[in-house]
Amino acid sequence: MLMQQRHKLQKDTQLEVRNTKYNMSRIQESWLKIMRSAKTKQLKKQVEIISQNHERDVDRKDAILQMLDRDLDEAEEQHQVAVRSHLLNVDRLLEIQQSRLLALDEEFQRDVATLREEFRIERENIQERHALEKRELALIVEQVEREEKNREMADITDHQSQFELIRNKNIEEDHQMRSGLEEQIEETRARCKERLQAYEKSTESSTTEYKEYLRRDASLSDQVERRLRQVERMQAAIQHWKQKIAQNRQECEERNQQLRTEKDHIAKHFQELKAKMNHFRTEGKKRLADLTMNARNCIKSLKDQLGLAERILKTAELCxxxxxxxxKVLPFYLSRDILQEFEEGELEFGDEDLKEEIRKELTDVGIDEWTYLDNFFKRYNKVKLDFHAVEQEGKRLTKENVQLRSILKQFLDGVSVNEDVLSAPNPLLVVNGKVNLNHVPVKRAADKTVYVEAAHHAGNTVVRR
Structure with a gap:
């Protein structure tokens, strides 16, 4: 009995579980319809709001485009006026530059003609002076050579005459001395023979006679020595005159060598002057070529600068x-007005000299070296900020577009039922009181949630057995 009751209770429990599941599915289906209709109304309201905002944006963009079109026409007219004025200014500058170049060319031609005339006159003067000096030097050399030849001939003649005179005198003295000596030798020989005969006759001789002979022999020896010394003096005189002749010859050779050296020096000086003149000609040609190249480079540089200026102006007009x-009204944004704050007393300084110096620097309207590129940096920073702002706005719009696409996809998934929609998270499917949305829903104060009591739902719902 107990087992039957337990078995019956189990069957009732299983039946109750099945009925509960079936009723829960019916409840969820009806609740899904209610939520779907509410969500559809909400999405329709959002789509209407978005479409109205889009229409307003389109109208605003159309107005902006019309305004930009008018601005473009005005800018085009201003551009045409600026281009015409720029072309007139460029033509005027070209005429001024051309006239300046013509004036410089004429001045250059005049300078070249003047330099050529001065060079020709100086060359003629140098040539005349060189010819005159050359003639003078030739006359001097000829006169010196003539004098040296005359002096040499006179010295040779004097030397020959003295040599002949001394030689004749020596020959005569030699003959005289030789004849005297021969006579004395003959006399001595005769006396010796006589003495020998007398000695032979008388075997005894006296000492006085012997001494007399010795004295005579000594006197004769003295005479011979004197004659020999005289001969030596003659030979020394001959040697002296030979040395004098050699000395005169050496002096003449040295003088001739000096004249040759001076002649070579004059020729070298002439070659140096000629080399200097050639160098001056080369330098003149080189300077003329450099001047021509510099003029050509100057013209080319001016043309390049003119082209660069035109490109800058064209780029500025395009920008x-x-x-x-x-x-257009205010090309450069204003920096912080420090001078106004300084005058209003917002900035405090402890030193009056420092305050006066800062006031002087702030009131100075001159252009310093470090402020040349301030306007360029202002424009560059402005463009950079605009670029980053546009980039951030693009990212924001991209994110908003992705979010709107996600909402639209969720709406389409909610209004259509298929296997892909049911297998994926559905925003209109509520499970355990949770909605499967991919984004955080926007809470609005006007939206009111519909509440249904469980007793009312249980009383009005038929439970299937």
């Missing part, structure tokens, strides 16, 4: 098309 109204 002006992309400027806003505010940039």
């Amino acid at each position: 002006r098309k992309f400027e806003t109204e505010r940039e």
Whole structure:
């Protein structure tokens, strides 16, 4: 009995579980319909709001485009006026530059003609002076050679005459001395023979006679020595005159060598002057070529600068098309007005000298070296900020577009039922009171949640057995 009751209770429990599951599915289905209709209304309201905002944006963009079209026409007219004035200024500058170049060319030609005339006159003067000096030097050399030849001939004649005179005198003295000596020798020989005969006759001789002979022999020896010394003096005189002749010859050779050296020096000086003149000609040609090249390079540089200026102006005109109204009216944004704050007393300084110096620097309207590129940096920073702002706005719009696409996809998934939609998280499917949305829903104060009591739902719902 107990087992039957337990078995019956188990069957009732299983039946109750099945009925509960079936009723829960019916409840969820009806609740899904209610939530789907509420979500559809909400999405329709959002789509209407978005479409109205889009229409307003389109109208605003159309107005902006019309305004930009008018600005473009005005800018085009201003550009045409600026281009015409620029072309007139460029033509005027070209005429001024051409006239300046013609004047410089004429001045250069005059300078070249003057330099050529001065060079010709100086060359003629140098040539005349050189010819005159050359003639003078030739006359001097000829006169010196003539004098040296005459002096040499006179010295040779004097030397020959003295040599002949001394030689004749020596020959005569030699003959005289030789004849005297021969006579004395003959006399001595005769006396010796007589003495020998007398000695032979008388075997005894006296000492006085012997001494007399010795004295005579000594006197004769003295005479011979004197004659020999006289001969030596004659030979010394001959040697002296030979040395004098050699000395005169050496002096003449040295003088001739000096004249040759001076002649070579004059020739070398002439070659140096000629080399200097050739160098001056070469330098003149080189300077003329350098001047021509510099003039050509100057013209080329001016043309390059003119082309660069034209490109800068063209680029500026092209960039002006992309400027806003505010940039056209005020091209450069104003920095912080420190001078106004300084005058109002917002900035405090402990030193009066420092305050006066800062006031002087702030009131100085001159252009310093470090402020040359301030306007360029202002424009560059402005463009950089605009670029980053546009980039951030693009990212924001991309994110908003992705979010709107996600909402639209969720709406389409909610209004259509298929296997892919049911297998994926469905935003309109509520499980355990949770909604499977991919984004955080926007909470609005006007939206009111519909509440249904469980007793009312249980009383009005038929439970299937």
